[in-house]
Amino acid sequence: MASYVLLCLATLQGVRAWGALGHATIAYVAQNYVTAETASWAQGVLNDTSASYLASIASFADQFRATAAGAWSAPLHFIDAEDNPPTTCNVDFTRDCGATGCVVSAIANYTQRAGDGQLTAADTAEAVKFVVHFVGDITQPLHDEAFEAGGNGIPVHFMGFNDNLHSDWDTFMPEELIGGSSLANAQSWANTLIAEIDSGVFAYEKAGWIAGDTVGDAIATATRWATDGNALVCTVVMPQGAAALTAMPDLFPTYYDGVIGTIELQIAKGGYRLANWLNMIFETDIANRGIVDGSEVVKREVVPKSELDGHAFPVERELSKAKLARAALGYGCDHQH
Ligand SMILES: *[C@@H]1O[C@H](CO)[C@@H](O)[C@H](O)[C@H]1NC(C)=O
Numbered sequence: 001m002a003s004y005v006l007l008c009l010a011t012l013q014g015v016r017a018w019g020a021l022g023h024a025t026i027a028y029v030a031q032n033y034v035t036a037e038t039a040s041w042a043q044g045v046l047n048d049t050s051a052s053y054l055a056s057i058a059s060f061a062d063q064f065r066a067t068a069a070g071a072w073s074a075p076l077h078f079i080d081a082e083d084n085p086p087t088t089c090n091v092d093f094t095r096d097c098g099a100t101g102c103v104v105s106a107i108a109n110y111t112q113r114a115g116d117g118q119l120t121a122a123d124t125a126e127a128v129k130f131v132v133h134f135v136g137d138i139t140q141p142l143h144d145e146a147f148e149a150g151g152n153g154i155p156v157h158f159m160g161f162n163d164n165l166h167s168d169w170d171t172f173m174p175e176e177l178i179g180g181s182s183l184a185n186a187q188s189w190a191n192t193l194i195a196e197i198d199s200g201v202f203a204y205e206k207a208g209w210i211a212g213d214t215v216g217d218a219i220a221t222a223t224r225w226a227t228d229g230n231a232l233v234c235t236v237v238m239p240q241g242a243a244a245l246t247a248m249p250d251l252f253p254t255y256y257d258g259v260i261g262t263i264e265l266q267i268a269k270g271g272y273r274l275a276n277w278l279n280m281i282f283e284t285d286i287a288n289r290g291i292v293d294g295s296e297v298v299k300r301e302v303v304p305k306s307e308l309d310g311h312a313f314p315v316e317r318e319l320s321k322a323k324l325a326r327a328a329l330g331y332g333c334d335h336q337h
């Protein structure tokens with residue numbers, strides 16, 4: 001319990017999930033790959049035609065959950081996969097999501113709401129902001145892991161600081177690579193990743209990042225994304241277990257050098273996926289209904305998606321050990337996930 005309290009105090013340092021740098025970078029990568037029509041729709045929804053229309057709102061969900069009004073949304077930033085790393089890694093939506101929702105159910109819900117066409121402008125903008133953030137969160141391997149509250153309970157040393165593993169993945173290792181966390185830093189990192197996606201190390205694998213993605217089955221798609229991130233917990237994040245990381249005098253440079261390429265991969269992947277996802281929301285749910293540039297042309301009847309009628313939340317079940325620990329931690333504590 002005492003260590004959880006310390007974790008919460010660390011919040012005061014302003015640490016956030018995939019820190020502001022990671023989320024803004026994912027958003028800038030996405031801005032590069034959305035179609036002109038999707039961009040114009042998103043700019044209209046967000047009322048922002050600036051060059052950072054997605055990057056500026058990419059961390060909105062973290063700011064929101066830190067408020068009393070937004071505390072309910074904290075569980076939506078992660079899924080507590082109750083597997084057994086590093087021996088076994090896996091995600092089971094029914095087992096892991098929890099009755100208050102998780103990042104998978106949230107992606108499904110806000111995807112549906114972003115394309116709904118019947119919500120208020122404010123609710124539509126909120127939905128787009130959540131989608132931009134959560135499609136980012138789900139690529140961070142420790143957001144797809146219950147063990148030690150996604151690594152928040154794994155003490156490590158990095159660059160001479162006493163950190164926890166989660167915050168090093170979210171924030172401190174990306175910032176060490178890029179040298180800052182401003183929007184300019186994010187744009188510059190995004191440019192590097194875009195070059196790799198277009199014709200560099202990611203050119204051949206990018207098709208696999210979005211293969212099979214469909215807004216028609218957002219739960220299955222997002223569960224696949226979570227499974228992809230979660231697998232890295234066993235193979236890259238802690239292949240020798242958590243104790244081996246805690247025992248290291250410093251994660252820099254050996255551990256950092258070994259994982260930073262995966263961090264870049266996940267940020268690039270998140271941005272590329274987000275663009276494709278927004279394009280699909282626009283093409284399937286907005287353009288299809290004839291709503292373009294905010295002015296409705298043809299209004300079709302909106303059929304509620306049965307997927308969300310009860311299925312976005314798994315059936316209520318007894319709280320597992322991991323979820324009890326998470327509840328004790330207090331969802332309002334910003335530092336966890
Ligand atoms: C849109 O943004 C402009 C300028 O930033 C502002 O004046 C206007 O009130 C905003 N509109 C809405 C509906 O929020």
Ligand SMILES: *[C@@H]1O[C@H](CO)[C@@H](O)[C@H](O)[C@H]1NC(C)=O
Nearest residue numbers: 101105106109110308312313
């Ligand atoms: C979807 O989001 C809305 C708005 O935040 C929320 O009221 C509702 O409970 C959510 N539904 C599901 C199934 O997640």
Ligand SMILES: [Zn+2]
Nearest residue numbers: 017062077137
């Ligand atoms: Zn988050």
